[in-house]
Amino acid sequence: MAVTLKDIAEKVGVTESTVSRVLNGIPKASKETREEIFRVAAELGYKPNQIARSLVTKKTHTIGLIISDLSNTYFARVASGIEKIASKYDYSLIISTTGGDEKEELKYINLLKEKQVDGILFASGRMPASCKNLLKETEIPTVVVAREVEEDLPSVHIDNIKESYNAVKYLINSGHHNIAMISGNKDDKESGFYRIQGYKQALKDNGLKIRDDLIVEGDFKLQSGIEAMEEILKSDYSITAVFAASDQMGVGAIKAIKKAGLKVPDDISVIGFDNNIISLASDPELTTVSQPEEELGWHSMEMLYQVMEGRDLKERKIYLPCEIIERESVRNI
C-alpha cells in the first residue's frame, strides 16, 4: 500500500491537515512538528497522490497535445519544443495522435476533457468546425499550433504565403525568370495551398507569367518530387529554377534533374522548404527555407501558459519568421 498523509499523521501524532499544510509549505506548525513531519515523510517515502490532489484543486498540471503524427519529423520537433516549455512550467504532456482525422480529433478532445487537462494544444488537422465548437463547449484553454484557424482561438504559425513568396523572390533576385513549382496537396487549405499562393504572388509582383503547367502537385514526399520534376522537365526545358514546397520534394527534384543529365545548380536551381536534415544529405546540398519547428512549440506552450494563468494575450495570433538557408542548389545568373 502506498504511503498516505494519514500514515504520516498517525506516526507523528497530528492530523492530516497539519501534515498537508506543512508539506505544502504553509507555516502553521512549530519548528519541531515541521521537522518531524518532514523526517517521517522521507522515512516512509511519501509521494503525494496527485490524483487526489487534483480532485480537490481542480488542476491536473497536465496539458494535452493533439497532433497529427509523431513519426513525421516536423510534428515531432514541434512536440519536442512544446514538451520543453511544458516541463519548464511543471506541466506534464499527454500526447494523442490523430493522423489528421476529424473523428479522432473529436475523440481526443473529449478524452482530454475527461482527464481534466488544464489546457490543450492543437496541432492536428485543419480544425473543423466540430472541433472548434467542442473545444469552446469544454471551456478548456486551447491554442492552435502550426495550423491556420479563423478568428477566435489563439494560434501560432508561420506565414506560408509570405515565406514562399520570399523563397521565390530569392530565386528571382538570383536572376531566374522561368520558375516552376512542385507543390504539396493543392486543396488542403493549408501549407500546400498557401505556398502556391505565395509563389504566384511573387511571380505576379515581378511581372512574371504564371503558367499552370509549371505548377505540379506532389504530396510532400521524396518520390513525388522525383515524379513531379520529371513531368516538369517533359513539359518545358526552358525553366532555370524550381521551388519545391518541401525539402523531400526538393531533393527528389534534384535527383530527377541529375538523372535527366542536367546539373544542379548549373542548369536548374532548386530551393526547398523545411530545412530538414535531408537538405544537408543531398548532393548538391539543398538551399531551403528553414521552419522554426521547435520555436513553434515553445511559443504555443508559452501562450497556453498565459491563458491558463488567466492573463490576457498581447497577441492572439503569432507568426514566426522563417529564414532562407543558402547552400549549393541555387545559382546566381
Place this chain on the structure above:
Amino acid sequence: MAVTLKDIAEKVGVTESTVSRVLNGIPKASKETREEIFRVAAELGYKPNQIARSLVTKKTHTIGLIISDLSNTYFARVASGIEKIASKYDYSLIISTTGGDEKEELKYINLLKEKQVDGILFASGRMPASCKNLLKETEIPTVVVAREVEEDLPSVHIDNIKESYNAVKYLINSGHHNIAMISGNKDDKESGFYRIQGYKQALKDNGLKIRDDLIVEGDFKLQSGIEAMEEILKSDYSITAVFAASDQMGVGAIKAIKKAGLKVPDDISVIGFDNNIISLASDPELTTVSQPEEELGWHSMEMLYQVMEGRDLKERKIYLPCEIIERESVRNI
C-alpha cells in the same frame, strides 16, 4: 460548473449510484430509468470525471513514457509506435524527455508515480542503478525500450552486435577485406559500443585483421561522419569499404569520399545503419540496415499491457530483427 453524476441523479430522480451503474453498463435498472438516464446524460452533456474515478479505482489508464529526445527521428518513431498501441488499448500517454540525463530520469519516474500512471515505458539513458531501484520501489509495471538492461526488467530491443555483424558480413560477402568503421560514442555501453563489437567479431570470424586505426569515433551526426572519413582516408587509402554506425555518418562518409575525388561505390563502398530518410536522399543512395523503430514501440507497449494485466510474459527480453536494405552504395568486387 461541469455536469456531475449528481446532476443527472437529481434530474432523473434516482441516486448517484444508480446513475453510475447504468452509465457503466451494469444492468441494475429498469429499461425506463436506464433510457431516461442516458437521455438526461446526453442532454446535459455529461462527461465522467476520470480523476474522481481514478481515485477510487486506482487505475488512471495512463502510461508514462520516459524518452531521451523527441526531436531525434529515431526516438520519435519509437514514441509514435508506442502511442499507436497505447491508443488501441485506450491508454493515454504522458511523455517526458530527459536528454538521457539521470537526474531527469529520476525526477520523471517520481512524477509519474505521483500521477499514478499504470505503467512506465523507459526509452532513455542507460538505465542507471538508481533508476532501476526507484522503479522497483515504486512497483509500477515497467518495460525498457531500445536499451540494454541487465536482468530483471522486461525489455525489447535490437541486437546491435548481431546486426552490425551482419552488416559487416554483407560487406565481406561482397568481396571486401579492408573495411573501416565509423563508430558512435565508444564508451556509452550502448549501440555505439555494441556495434563496434559486431564489427570486430565479423572481421575475426572471417580471418580479417582488426586495425584500431581503422575504427574512428563519431557522434552519430552527419558532420562527424565527414570528419571521421577524412581521417580514415588520411591513414589508409587501401580500404575498399566502410561501415558507418548511423546513416547520418554514412552519408557524411560518402560526402567525404566524393570530396577526396574518389567514387562511391566504385572506389569505396559504404553501408549505414538506421534506414533514415536521408539514406534515400544521398547520392548514391545509401545501403543500410533498417531498424524497426515503430515495431520497437509496438512490442514494448504490447508487453507493458501484458504485465499491467497481470499476465506472465512468455519472453522477458525480445530482440527484433533488422534488415539490410540494398541500395547503391555497396559494390560487389
Place this chain on the structure above:
DNA sequence: CAATTTTAGTCAAACGCTTGACTAATTAAA
C-alpha cells in the same frame, strides 16, 4: 494585568465517483 493577537493546531466537509451491503417490491418456483 486584562485585552488582543498570534501560533499551532483540530475538525469536518468537500472534490466526483465506485461499490459492497442492504431493502422493498415483484416474480417465479414448489
Place this chain on the structure above:
DNA sequence: TTTAATTAGTCAAGCGTTTGACTAAAATTG
C-alpha cells in the same frame, strides 16, 4: 399459498487530498 429468488433500486463509506472555520494556549500589547 408460502417460500425463494430476482429486480430495481437506496445508503453510506471510501479513495487521498485540501481548505475554511474553529479553538486553546501562548505571546504581545497598551
